[in-house]
Amino acid sequence: xxxxxxxxxxxxxxxxxxxGFVIATLGMPLFFxxxxxxxxxxxxxxxxxxxxxxxxxxxxxESGLIDFALLPSVQSFHDRRTNQVLDxxxxxxxxxxxxxxxxxxGATSRVEFKVYRTRTTVELVPPLRGxxxxxxxxxxxxxxxxxxxKGSFMADDRPGWRVVQSLxxxxxxxxxxxxxxxAGRLWMPPKLKAVALSETGQVAHRSVVxxxxxxxxxxxxxxxxxxSIMTSAGYLLQSVAEEKENRVxxxxxxxxxxxxxxxxxxxxxxxAGLTQILVWVIVGVFPSLAVAPFLDLRWSQxxxxxxxxxxxxxxxxxxxxxxxxxxxxxxxxxxxxxIWSLTAVVPLFFVSIxxxxxxxxxARVLSYIPFTAPITMMLRVACGRVPWWDVALSALILxxxxxxxxRLAAKVFRLGVLMYGKRPSIFEIVRWLRAA
Amino acid sequence: MKLKADCVSKxxxxxxxxxxxxxxxxxxxxxxxxxxxxxxxxxxIRMLLDIIKPDSGTILYDxxxxxxxxxxxxxxxxxxxxxxRKMKVADLLxxxxxxxxxxxxxxxxxxxxxLERLNMQETARQRIEELSKGNQQKIQILSVLVSEPExxxxxxxxxxxxxxxxxxxxxxxxxxxxxxKTIILSTHQMNQAEELCDFVLMINEGRRVLYGALTExxxxxxxxxxxxxxxxxPDHVAGIRxxxxxxxxxxxxxxxxxxxxxLLRSLLDAGVVIRGFRPASISLERIxxxxxxxxxxxxxx
Numbered sequence: 001x002x003x004x005x006x007x008x009x010x011x012x013x014x015x016x017x018x019x020g021f022v023i024a025t026l027g028m029p030l031f032f033x034x035x036x037x038x039x040x041x042x043x044x045x046x047x048x049x050x051x052x053x054x055x056x057x058x059x060x061x062e063s064g065l066i067d068f069a070l071l072p073s074v075q076s077f078h079d080r081r082t083n084q085v086l087d088x089x090x091x092x093x094x095x096x097x098x099x100x101x102x103x104x105x106g107a108t109s110r111v112e113f114k115v116y117r118t119r120t121t122v123e124l125v126p127p128l129r130g131x132x133x134x135x136x137x138x139x140x141x142x143x144x145x146x147x148x149x150k151g152s153f154m155a156d157d158r159p160g161w162r163v164v165q166s167l168x169x170x171x172x173x174x175x176x177x178x179x180x181x182x183a184g185r186l187w188m189p190p191k192l193k194a195v196a197l198s199e200t201g202q203v204a205h206r207s208v209v210x211x212x213x214x215x216x217x218x219x220x221x222x223x224x225x226x227x228s229i230m231t232s233a234g235y236l237l238q239s240v241a242e243e244k245e246n247r248v249x250x251x252x253x254x255x256x257x258x259x260x261x262x263x264x265x266x267x268x269x270x271x272a273g274l275t276q277i278l279v280w281v282i283v284g285v286f287p288s289l290a291v292a293p294f295l296d297l298r299w300s301q302x303x304x305x306x307x308x309x310x311x312x313x314x315x316x317x318x319x320x321x322x323x324x325x326x327x328x329x330x331x332x333x334x335x336x337x338x339i340w341s342l343t344a345v346v347p348l349f350f351v352s353i354x355x356x357x358x359x360x361x362x363a364r365v366l367s368y369i370p371f372t373a374p375i376t377m378m379l380r381v382a383c384g385r386v387p388w389w390d391v392a393l394s395a396l397i398l399x400x401x402x403x404x405x406x407r408l409a410a411k412v413f414r415l416g417v418l419m420y421g422k423r424p425s426i427f428e429i430v431r432w433l434r435a436a
Numbered sequence: 437m438k439l440k441a442d443c444v445s446k447x448x449x450x451x452x453x454x455x456x457x458x459x460x461x462x463x464x465x466x467x468x469x470x471x472x473x474x475x476x477x478x479x480x481i482r483m484l485l486d487i488i489k490p491d492s493g494t495i496l497y498d499x500x501x502x503x504x505x506x507x508x509x510x511x512x513x514x515x516x517x518x519x520x521r522k523m524k525v526a527d528l529l530x531x532x533x534x535x536x537x538x539x540x541x542x543x544x545x546x547x548x549x550x551l552e553r554l555n556m557q558e559t560a561r562q563r564i565e566e567l568s569k570g571n572q573q574k575i576q577i578l579s580v581l582v583s584e585p586e587x588x589x590x591x592x593x594x595x596x597x598x599x600x601x602x603x604x605x606x607x608x609x610x611x612x613x614x615x616x617k618t619i620i621l622s623t624h625q626m627n628q629a630e631e632l633c634d635f636v637l638m639i640n641e642g643r644r645v646l647y648g649a650l651t652e653x654x655x656x657x658x659x660x661x662x663x664x665x666x667x668x669x670p671d672h673v674a675g676i677r678x679x680x681x682x683x684x685x686x687x688x689x690x691x692x693x694x695x696x697x698x699l700l701r702s703l704l705d706a707g708v709v710i711r712g713f714r715p716a717s718i719s720l721e722r723i724x725x726x727x728x729x730x731x732x733x734x735x736x737x
Contacts, residue, residue, distance in 0.1 A: 006534055014522065246518025251579070254485040254512035254589075255535035257504060418487065 003256045007264025008271065015235050015272040024231060025276045029284040032220060057148070057160050058124070058131035059167070060115060063138040067171040074166045122147055132164050144168070218355055218382030224280055225309050225378045226348070230341060232273030233316040236265055237324040240417075241333040244325065249417050258414040266317045273313055277306070304381045304391055311398045312374025315405055316344055322409025325416030326424065343371040347379060358383035359390070367394040370401035408433075437496075438463040438587060438618045439484065444493035446479055453479040455642040456493070461587075461620060461635070466613055468633035468650070469622040472728050476642040477622050478515075481589055484620070485512050508537040511580040515591035515622075517573075519564045525551075525575055526560040529582045536583035543582070550578045554604065570601050577605060581612060588612065589620045594628055606632065626721035630654075636720075638727060645731040646723070657723045661716035662688045662696060667709040674702045687716050 015021055059066065115131065116123040124131065130148030135141060146158060169186055177183040243249040252261055281302070319340045327333035347354060347366050354363050358380040366376040373394050380386045415432050424432070439461040446454040454476045461467045471477050482488045483495060486502050495502040497509070520528060526547060533543035551557045554574055559567060567575065573596060580588055593609070594602045609632065613619055623629050629636065629650075636653060638646035646653060664686045669679055675698060678689040690699050696715075703710060 002537075003535055006531065010531055014520070017522075246521075247514050247516045248518060248520065250482075250487070250514045251512060251517075251532070252535070253487045254510065255507055255532070418482070 004260050004264045004267065007252075007256070007261060008268035011236075011239060011265050011268025012271045015232075015239075015269060016275060018235075021231075021235075021272065021276070024227075025279045026283070028224070028227065029280055032224075032284075058115075058128050059164060060131055060133045062136045063134045064136075065138060065171055066134055066167060067174055068167075070170045070174065071163075071167055074170055075163055129159065132160075134168060138168075218358075218379050219351065221305065221382040222348075222351075222375060222379040224284075225277065225305055225312075226345070226375050228273045228276050228280075229309060229312050229316060229374065230344065232269045232276070232313055233320040233341075235272065236269045236317050237320040237333055237337055238330060239265060239269070240321050240324045240413075241327060241330040244327075244333075244417065245329045253417065258417055259410050261417075262318065262321050262410055262413045265321055266314060270310065270313045270317060273309070274306070277309065301381050305378045307395060308374045308377045308381075308398075311395065311402065312344075314402055315370060315374070315398065316340055318402075318406045318409035322412040322416070325413045326419065326429065328419075340371075344375060346372050347375040351379065354379050355383055358386060364390070368397050370398050370405070373398045437461065438498065439620075440496040440499075441484075442494050442496070444480075444483060444490045444495060446476075446483060446488070446490050448479075452642050454483070454490070454639075457639065457642070457644055458493075459637045459644065459647055461618060463618055464613065464616045465634040466609070466619045466621055466632050468629040468636035469620055469639075470624075470626075470629060470636055470646075470724060471639040473624075474641075475639045477639065478591070479642075480639070481512070481591065481620075481622060484589060485510055508583075509585055510587045510589060511536065511583055511585040512589045513576060513580045513591060513593055515595065517576050519572065519576060519579070521565040522563055524561055524563055525556075525567070528564060528575070529579055532579045533583040536585060538583055546582050546584060547578075550582050553608070554578065569596070570598060573597060574601065574605070577608070581608070585617070587618045587620065589622070591622045592624065593621070594623070594625060626719065626724055630720040638724065640728050640731045643731070646727050650720070653723065654717050654720065657726070658715070658717040660690065662690070662699065663714050663716045664688060664703075664710060665712040666703070669703075669708060670706050673706045673708070675699055676702075 059068075061068075114124070130146060133145040133147070135143065135145065138144070144164065146161075148157070148159075170183075173183040173186045177186060243252065256264075320337045323337045323340070324333035326336050350362060350366070353360070354366070354376065357363060363376060363380050366372040367380065367390065377386075377391065377394050381391070411433055412429065415429075437460045441460075442458050444454060444457045445452070457480065469477055469480065479488070483490050484502075486504060486507055497506045500506075523531070526544075529547040529550070530540070530543045533546055534540065538546065547560075548557070551560060556571065556574065556578075559571060559575070564572060564575065577590075577593060580590070590609075593605060597605060606628075609619060609621075619632075621629065621632060633650050635648065636646065636650050637644065663682065665684070666686060669676075669686065675691050675694045676688055677691050680687050688699070700710065700713070
C-alpha cells in the first residue's frame, strides 16, 4: 500500500503543478462568469431591442364593442407597468382618452389600415405583421382570432395580446361599471406574487432570478463536475501513455505490480480532481452565494455531488487508464478510450428534460446505468429534491458495477502496459482477456 | 547462487519466446546475457524481474521461488529509456529509491552520495529536460543504483554514451560489483561484455546456445596458436607446424606438446626478431557470430 501512496503522491504533485491544470482550476470560474456576463448582456440587449421594435399588429373590430380611444392609455399602462398609472387610467376611463394620449409621450397613435382578405390570402396595407379580429359574436363566443405572419426565431408569437385583452375588457367596462377603480381593476390583469415556503413553513422569497438560477445552477454545477472528472481522467490517460512511450513503465513494473500502479494513479489524479473542485467551490460558489443569496445550494447537494464525483472518477479513471494502456502513444490511447468519454456525456444530450423533470422516468433510467449515473445524479441533485433512496440506489448500482469495471480495467492494464507495436483490435483484446 | 533458472519456458500466442532455459547467476558476479535481436532476452529479463511469469519452470532468488517481495532487491534499466522530463533530478532519484522500499532519509542520503560520486550534485534541483543527453543517461543509471539493490539488470547500459561517459559508467559498475552486487548485463557490444563479464549466457531463438565462465568459453573456442609481431620467418623453424599472416602480425600454429617458451627459443635461434607476442585467443564477437550461425542452422535443419 505504501507504494500505491508513493505513486499517488507523485501523480498528484506533478498534476497540480501542470500549467494546464492551474489555468483550468483558476480560469474556469472566471471564464464561466465571463460567458454568463456576456449571455446576460446579450439577453438584456435583445429584450430592449424587441421592446423598442415591437411588432406592429392591428385590431379589426367587427363587434362594435371596442373603444379605440382607450388604446393609448391601455398601451402606456403596459409599457410602464406601474401602479402610478392606475390612477391615470382611472381618470382616462372617464372619456379623457384623448387628453391622456397627448400627455403620454411614446403612446401608440391610431393608424388606419386596410385588410384585403380572400379565402386563401390576406394582404394588409400598410404591411403590418398581423391583426386581431374581435368577431361580431364576441359576447357569445368569447373568441378572438389572430392572423399573424411568421416572425424571427426570437419573435413573440402573440404580439400585443395582453394589450388587446385589456382593451377589450376596458371597452366592455367603460360606461357599464360605475366605480372607476373597479373598472380599472377589471381590465388590468392581476399580477402573481408567489411566496415559496420551505418544508418547515418558513417564507422564502422567490423572484424571476430564482427561475433563471433554477436552470443555470444545476447546469453550471454539472458542467464543472463533469469537466473535472473528464480532465482528471484525461490526465490519467496521458500519464499512462507517457510512461509507456518513454518506457518508464518497465522500470516502474520492476518495482511494483500493475495493480498498485493503476491504483496509485487513480488515487493521485482523483485527488487532483477533488482539489480542483474545492478551489472552484471556494472561488466560485462562495462569492456567488455572497452576491446572490437566492442561489439555493445546500451542503447536502454538494456532498452527494462529491460522492458521485468520486464514484464517477473511479469508473472513468480506471477505464481510461486500463484501456489507454493498450496504445503505444498518447494519440493511440486517446482513440482507444474515446468510447468511454462519449458514454459519460450522454446525459448532457437530455439536459433540458432532466432539469425540467429531475425525478422523471428518463432521469431515473439514466441514474441506474453506471456510465450515465454520475453526471445524471449531479444534475438531478442540483435541480432540487431527489428522494434519498433514489440517490442511494444509484450510488449502490454504480459502486457494485465499479467492482466489475475496475477489475476489467486492471486486467486490460496488466496486458496493455507491456504491449508495444501494432495496436490490437477489440476482438484480440477480448481473446486475451479470456486467455488471461 | 543469487539467481537460478530451471527449465524456464514462456510462449506468446504462437511464438516460443523462451524454451527450457536453465542457468545460474553467482552472487557478486557480472553475468552477461547475450543474443541476437529477438532471441528472447527481454522476455527472460521480464521473468527475472517478476514482471511476467514463466509458463513452466522455476526461477529461484537466494534459493526461494521468485515473487513480488524480491522486486525491491532487483533493479532494472531498460534498453529504450526515458524519464519524467518535468521532474527534478533529486525528486526523481528519491522516487525510484522509495519505490524500492527505501525510507525518505535513506533515499536522500543515497541520492546525495551517488550524485557526488559522478560529480553531478549541482544537477539535483534541475529538471531532467534541462540536462544534456549524456547527463540524462547517467541519471538513468543512477536511478537504478540509488536504491542499492542486490541485483542490477542493465540492458545496453552503454548505448549512446561517449567514450568518457562509457569509461565512467564502467568504473561505477566495477565499484558496485566490488561492493558485492550482482550485475546482469545484456548487450550487443561484445567488447564490453568481454571486458566486464565473469559469466555469459548466450541465447538464440529462446534456447541456450552458450553458457559458462567467460575465460573457459574463450579458451574452449580459441586455437592453440601464438600471435607474433616479428621479422619475416625463415622457411622452416623447428616446432612450427604452420604460419599465416594476420594483418601486420603472424599467427603461428605449433606442433603438439611444444610450450610457448620452447617456441620462442626456437624462433630466436633462427634469428627472428620478436617485437611482441600473445596467445591467439578468439574474440567473444567471433564466438557470438559462430555460435549464432551454427544454432540458427541447427534450428533451420
